[in-house]
Amino acid sequence: MRAELPAKERPDFHALVAAGPVAAAAAVALTALLPVLAQRESWAPRLLALACAAALAGVHLTAFAHGGVRRPGLALAAQALLGYGPMVQLGALWSAAGGFLAGGLLLVVRPARAVPAAGLVCVGAGLLAAWAAGSVDAGLAGAVSAGIAALALSGVGAAVRLTAEREEERRELKRDAIAEERKRFSRDVHDLLGLSLSAITLKGELVDRLVIGQPDRAKEELAELLIMSRRALADVRTVAAGYRELSLDDECRAAAAVLSAAGTRVTVARSGIADLPPEVATALAAVLREGVTNVVRHSTASWCAFSVSKEDGTAWLEIVNDGAGGPADGGTGSGSGLRNLVDRVESLGGTLVAESGADGTHRLLAAVPVGCGGVRRHRAADELTA
Template identity: 40%
Template sequence: MAGAVPGARSARWVVGVVLASFAGVYVLAAPSRTEGPVQAGAAIVLVLAVLLAQFVRVVPRWRTRRALTWSLPAQAAAAYTGVVAFGTSAGILGFVLGSLLLAGARPAAACVLASAALAGAPYGGTRADVTITCLLTGLVVYGLVRLADRADDVAAARLPLTVAAVERERLRIAAELDEGLGDGLRAVSAGSRRALDRPAEIADVLAVARRSLNRARTAAADLRSMSLAPEVAAARALLEAADVRAEVREGHREPLGPAGALLATVLREAVTDVVRAGSARTCLIATSERDGVVGLRVVNDGVRTAERGADGLEEAAERVRAAGGAFSAGLGEDGRFAVEAAVAAGERPVSLPDRTAYRLSLALLAAVLAGFSVKGLLAVPWGPLWPAAAAGLAVISAVQLLWAGRGRPRWWPPVLAVLSFAPVAVFGKAWVGVAGFLAGTFLVGLPAWAAVPLVAASMAAVGLAARTLGLGTAAVVNHVISTLVTGLVVYGLVRLARLVRDLRAAGEELARAATVQERLRAARDLHDLLGHSLAAILLKCELARRLAGADPGRARKELAEVVDMAEQARGDLRAATGGDAELALDAEAASARSVLTAAGVEVETVLGHPDLDARTSAVLGTVLREAVTNVLRHSAATRSTIATGQDGGAVWLVVENDGLDPEAPRTAPGAGIGNLTTRLAAAGGTLSARADGKGCFRLEARIG
């Protein structure tokens, strides 16, 4: 199939090999069932025609409406001609039976099965044997093709499933944010309009704006913390900045949801304590997930007493325990201090379970095992040994199903080998065919370099056993080839089911990753876009409140700007829940100058950038917003410079301010710098943020 992923393509190869091996049995039997090379050749051609018609349903690009229309009648004609005119075993009608089952024609399939029973079996066989062979062949054909189709469907559905998962997450985020932040922004806009004529209401607008800003920051933190991986990365960066060698071992799946938020809190507190103590040289951060429980372990070598290490972790411990989780902190036998927390993962934000294909595979394998067991029991004379034979075949079938379905203990292949060959001395030719299941076990459970020689050895052992029992050459060849075919059937059913399972898991993982990215994107937009807008609104409202008595005209002007900002913030909210914001660097530079001037910061702007495309302008505008927000929140700046320009093929933006306290202790970096680094990297750019040690802070972004 064009564009099919490797797993889906390999599924078609597995089906082709198994079906070709089925047909090979009839090809090799043709010389012994016909008189003369001409008739043998004609029988072989008919068998190949049956196989070719079957491949029309196996190879997707052959599966046109016209081909499907003629393939089934042609296959039936070739199969029945071979049986009636050239003595081909009626078991080949199983291909026709399988095609009819795939076409949904069950009544016609029942008629084919009945005709196989009526055709009988030459060479000492029984009608029951031929009927079972036909039925098993049909079921295997049906099952293999259906499983291969399922592999194609799963591979093709991965992108739509991923898009759907992202869309669900986007709608969920939009509903949550609009209920709180959307209402708040509408209240700010309406309140600011009323306050234009009633300055006393500015205080109410201030309160709403302050609550909205807190909600935006909390929502951004919650969205970010529900995915533990970004928190682990931030913790690692903080440790390395403090000269602590960090080792990270991630063993959980994202996204986590509320469990991630809880464990992120524990991680932040634990790592903050490590940095605050300042005595650690190494720190291990490990996550795990088992049986629906997500675990976090933070181990460092800088704490000397358990009491000192647990100091400051009480609140995090209470939150974990309140959620039904487990928390512990103490010194280990190696003298290192360990913080451990475990929380139930709960319902996954992305869960796409699908066990249909695997159940179909195991059901078909059970039917094949039952069919072969019945065929073997038909050859065992009724008597005292018959119950023993039935019990032995039941044990082999059960072990084979357990091997395929739940696990593969190393002792099972030797047990199956003994059960496959030892009873031959008692039951004779009735037991020779059992070795096929052993071949399937080797193919399913061992690498090719080990499986192929063992399968060849099994086939040789079957041939030797058949010859020892006095069977003729044709029967010996039939048993040897049947061993391979049975092994390939077992391998094909289990292998295809695992392919579907793996493809499904890959699709689920892709959807999870996309959901995490969507959640982080929303968190970045809330922090970078809406956070700036709300901070600017809060500043303008505060300024208007102070000016209301002294300069009413100026106060109304500031409130008018608040109305515009609130509308812009609502656009930012829509962007945070649905896509990129429509920002422009020039407009953001003008807004930044207005906001900083209102805050009492002297601003110098030197804009020398060329005409920018929309994406570059939006990214640099976002960087400028975050830089201005940092000036307002994290500094006591009196002067700031905003400059842009072009250097070769790169466009740059520099924002400097003098509000950094060189004596202030080093603190953990906020989310803003990380968000901006991610945005710029996606646009092919870089970000640097550094202090000069004299109270000035410089942020530079370059794209190109």
């Protein structure tokens, strides 16, 4: 299954999320500033409140709005100074500014410690407000306003941080999906077109030899070459469309035809494969294509026998030839083709083994469980490695 890529980016949404901390910091700063501007007639406390409110908002946005800073302790100290220091002159009107320190604690300290610490900060703001105003009601209002401000700042900051993490995860999924699609395309081009192009090459060479001495035979071979080329074109289209289901029966006939055209004596045995699941049949067909392609390209085989069957819940494919010793006969780890086949087979819980015998034969054996039971899977693996 391939991951679905998003149809388009949503810059408006991300801009809105990025603007959240600015709006929250501005709102809390105004919550602390407006009471001072409304109830103090002198310009000195007003200017003090304006400067401190701007500084508090700036420190918060710089330090905590986008994931924190290297030294959050300095930012917290600045928030404590700007949040509590002006209360000496501004009194209970400035109590909401304590929410900046509490919000910063909630954003940078672990929750187990941040929650009680932020609570103490809000209580402290309430106590200072009560002392400055000489009223319990003023203290209670100060603690509540500081708590609300802390929740607003920490909530928006946490939302932005979570959004950034999800965006990075989405980008990682997109990169993985692109890499997987490239891998699939490369694998399918190799697996699906290798045999077809080898067959076309062989037929072309044969036609070149026959065109002068046996023109009628050359016409017959040329007609078969055209059929093979059309099939290769169809394979290219299936790769581009991502549709990769193969017919195992068709591949058996095509493999036999290619081997015969290469002058290799062929023996084919098929039994019980009519009801194989499509994914199993496609995997075995791909193995057959690559195995026969290697026989044609890289071996000196005079005969090749392959068989496909189903037994005890496992589908088997075996390819044996007498041309071992070529560069493609090094086992399942040599060549991208066999590595691709190992990936295909193992993704279905199967096993692929390639080995050369002392008598000069080469054997490629694949087993894929038709069901999904673990017992069958392990049994197939044990039989292959026995």
